[in-house]
Amino acid sequence: xxxxxxxxxxxxxxxxxxxxxxxxxxxxxxxxxxxxxxxxxxxxxxxxxxxxxxxxxxxxxxxxxxxxxxxxxxxxxxxxxxxxxxxxxxxxxxxxxxxxxxxxxxxxxxxxxxxxxxxxxxxxxxxxxx
Amino acid sequence: xxxxxxxxxxxxxxxxxxxxxxxxxxxxxxxxxxxxxxxxxxxxxxxxxxxxxxxxxxxxxxxxxxxxxxxxxxxxxxxxxxxxxxxxxxxxxxxxxxxxxxxxxxxxxxxxxxxxxxxxxxxxxxxxxx
Numbered sequence: 001x002x003x004x005x006x007x008x009x010x011x012x013x014x015x016x017x018x019x020x021x022x023x024x025x026x027x028x029x030x031x032x033x034x035x036x037x038x039x040x041x042x043x044x045x046x047x048x049x050x051x052x053x054x055x056x057x058x059x060x061x062x063x064x065x066x067x068x069x070x071x072x073x074x075x076x077x078x079x080x081x082x083x084x085x086x087x088x089x090x091x092x093x094x095x096x097x098x099x100x101x102x103x104x105x106x107x108x109x110x111x112x113x114x115x116x117x118x119x120x121x122x123x124x125x126x127x128x129x130x
Numbered sequence: 131x132x133x134x135x136x137x138x139x140x141x142x143x144x145x146x147x148x149x150x151x152x153x154x155x156x157x158x159x160x161x162x163x164x165x166x167x168x169x170x171x172x173x174x175x176x177x178x179x180x181x182x183x184x185x186x187x188x189x190x191x192x193x194x195x196x197x198x199x200x201x202x203x204x205x206x207x208x209x210x211x212x213x214x215x216x217x218x219x220x221x222x223x224x225x226x227x228x229x230x231x232x233x234x235x236x237x238x239x240x241x242x243x244x245x246x247x248x249x250x251x252x253x254x255x256x257x258x259x260x
Contacts, residue, residue: 015247017182024176045172046154052147117145 014040014055022054025078027071029062036062039071043082051079051130053089072105076130087130090116090123102126144170144185152184155208157201159192166192169201173212181209181260183219202235206260217260220246220253232256 019026022042029037041053053075058067079087091098093112103109107126116123149156152172159167171183183205188198209217221228223242233239237256246253 013248017184021172021174021176021182042151042175044151045175046151052151054147118143 013057018054025051025075025082027074027078029067029071031059031062033061035059037067037071039075041075041078041087043079043084049084050086050088051075051082051084053087068101069105080130085130087128089126091126093122093124095124099124102128143187148184155181155205155212157204157208159197159201161189161192163191165189167197167201169205171205171208171217173209173214179214180216180218181205181212181214183217198231199235210260215260217258219256221256223252223254225254229254232258 018040022040025042027039027041028035031037037058038056039053040055041051044050044052053072056068056071058065076087087107089102089107091102093099099109105128107128110125110127112122112124114122116125148170152170155172157169157171158165161167167188168186169183170185171181174180174182183202186198186201188195206217217237219232219237221232223229229239235258237258240255240257242252242254244252246255
């Protein structure tokens, strides 16, 4: 739910491998002027009950429209269809918009976890039963 | 196959999600003094015939020992067990050691592909039938 990157190439934000290998469980929302939002997520191959949301973007024009909620609910359906009962995600502690959104969506907010991705990368964790 | 990072925390190199979600198809090689090498790879969830090697590391003490070859061959077995017939990987054009290794391992070398991961990120591609 970053605010300042929309309009940059998606590949500047997400390594291609996430698009190559997880597109079948990811979502694109189309609006009148092209892509209005997207969600990259997948059922965890190693953790049988879990699904993970890696990245979500909503175009500035589509903010406050409920699109992020709609994409999350669609992804919950995808995850359930793969037999998953928990969805997880993470964000930087500075991303208050994302933290508030996940709270509204019923996620339990944990952390920040120091060193989540190594030194200097504390992250807030989100966990929701579906 | 980077040369200068061994001994740093693994999380400084690979986001935790790769360890959380792909550990069941990844490999760790143990040596007399602890971890001698590791390979992070997975069968592509979206591309049914393919497997992808994301990162490989060999400790300085274990270089030139054939460990990388052994881990690749083990991973080919893992990939075959998941019904995969192609293994892919990428590296930076500057990584001549990796390019030479993949050639020796029978990979077809492609690119560099400009903008593989967005502007300024040309990558060399590796493809091998297994």
